[in-house]
Amino acid sequence: MENLILIFISAILLNNIVLSYFLGICPFLGVSGKLESALGMGMAVTFVMTLATSISWLIYHEILLRFQIEFLQYVVFILVIASLVQIVEMFIRKFSPPLYQSLGIYLPLITSNCAILGIVLFMVAKHYRFHEAVTYGFSGGLGFFLVLLIMAGIREELAYADVPQVFRGAPLTLITAGLLALIFMGFQGLLGT
Amino acid sequence: MNNFIRGLWNQHPIFRQLLGMCPTLAVTTTAVNGLAMGGAVIFVLFFSTCVVSIIKSLIPAQVRIAVYTVIIATFVTIVDYFFKAYHPDISAALGPYLPLIIVNCIILGRCEAFASKNTVRASVTDALGMGVGFTWGLFVLSGIREFLGQGTLLNRQVLPAGFPVLGVMVSAAGAFLALGFLVALMNRIEQWKT
Numbered sequence: 001m002e003n004l005i006l007i008f009i010s011a012i013l014l015n016n017i018v019l020s021y022f023l024g025i026c027p028f029l030g031v032s033g034k035l036e037s038a039l040g041m042g043m044a045v046t047f048v049m050t051l052a053t054s055i056s057w058l059i060y061h062e063i064l065l066r067f068q069i070e071f072l073q074y075v076v077f078i079l080v081i082a083s084l085v086q087i088v089e090m091f092i093r094k095f096s097p098p099l100y101q102s103l104g105i106y107l108p109l110i111t112s113n114c115a116i117l118g119i120v121l122f123m124v125a126k127h128y129r130f131h132e133a134v135t136y137g138f139s140g141g142l143g144f145f146l147v148l149l150i151m152a153g154i155r156e157e158l159a160y161a162d163v164p165q166v167f168r169g170a171p172l173t174l175i176t177a178g179l180l181a182l183i184f185m186g187f188q189g190l191l192g193t
Numbered sequence: 194m195n196n197f198i199r200g201l202w203n204q205h206p207i208f209r210q211l212l213g214m215c216p217t218l219a220v221t222t223t224a225v226n227g228l229a230m231g232g233a234v235i236f237v238l239f240f241s242t243c244v245v246s247i248i249k250s251l252i253p254a255q256v257r258i259a260v261y262t263v264i265i266a267t268f269v270t271i272v273d274y275f276f277k278a279y280h281p282d283i284s285a286a287l288g289p290y291l292p293l294i295i296v297n298c299i300i301l302g303r304c305e306a307f308a309s310k311n312t313v314r315a316s317v318t319d320a321l322g323m324g325v326g327f328t329w330g331l332f333v334l335s336g337i338r339e340f341l342g343q344g345t346l347l348n349r350q351v352l353p354a355g356f357p358v359l360g361v362m363v364s365a366a367g368a369f370l371a372l373g374f375l376v377a378l379m380n381r382i383e384q385w386k387t
Binding site for chain 1: 211212214215218219258259262263266267269270273274288289292293295296297298361364365366367368369370372373374376377378380381384
């Protein structure tokens with residue numbers, strides 16, 4: 001249990017997937033302009049990430065390791081993620097049209113979100129057991145969600161600021177993200193190690 | 194020729210299109226890592242666009258993205274095993290960012306936007322231009338970060354010993370800051386030209 005709490009906190013605050021591993025930067029820069037779309041994207045990523053880590057864990061340990069075909073892992077993982085996104089999209093469209101309305105357009109984008117493949121690869125590299133892997137996937141998604149929300153909040157305010165022309169758009173967003181990463185570095189002392 | 198030049202400046206993948214951000218930010222702590230990543234991307238980009246443009250008429254439109262991704266993943270696996278076998282130190286430094294080339298939007302983007310509509314020759318030239326553009330972008334960014342953060346360049350000491358270095362440039366925050374200022378600088382140069 002202690003172990004799971006440690007994984008949870010460290011994936012959200014200490015080793016945040018966006019700010020210290022630089023994964024999922026494209027959607028981070030792309031959809032963080034509005035709070036509402038950030039909310040939709042964050043929920044979709046958390047959902048798919050949790051599912052992707054659990055299913056990839058099962059496939060990696062039960063099939064790839066058993067038959068010693070680990071060299072296929074990249075191809076298998078990316079196929080799992082792509083088909084998972086497709087299935088989730090169809091499932092939500094059928095059973096919850098309102099949720100589909102809010103998440104729908106973000107789902108296809110997730111296939112090329114490197115945060116998902118990244119967290120699956122980290123999960124394999126860290127030799128987690130099943131329940132740890134699921135916790136890791138879920139908290140990684142929440143970490144992405146949190147940073148996306150903070151960023152969207154800041155950018156909505158920044159839209160009214162008078163910024164030099166060359167810094168408008170991407171440069172300003174990157175520098176804001178840099179300052180945010182500096183703030184998150186402050187959490188390093190949280191666990192005392 | 195035009196296909197090649199385009200990736201070097203006007204449609205530069207990092208500074209203009211802001212694609213492939215994850216490796217750009219993550220592996221550019223030292224110039225050597227930046228170059229290795231650039232080389233790996235050139236290899237994967239070259240062969241996957243080549244294969245995609247050869248079999249473009251065979252791929253059903255609905256599943257094309259999945260097909261491209263599988264092709265890319267195959268070449269990334271080759272590069273990954275190459276580095277593991279011949280350059281284990283670089284492989285360790287790049288870590289999971291090497292397999293993450295699979296989801297690098299530059300490669301998928303070139304397959305979808307260019308290689309699926311053009312001849313093999315044009316696609317390959319375009320891929321080389323984009324790859325070289327990406328590599329010089331990585332090299333500049335990693336050179337700046339290595340110089341300011343550790344006082345070295347290509348692992349050689351440049352600043353005199355004891356010179357104060359900015360440790361933050363090697364950290365995650367420094368990557369965002371350095372890239373932010375570089376993109377602003379590119380915008381400025383574009384302004385001067387007009």
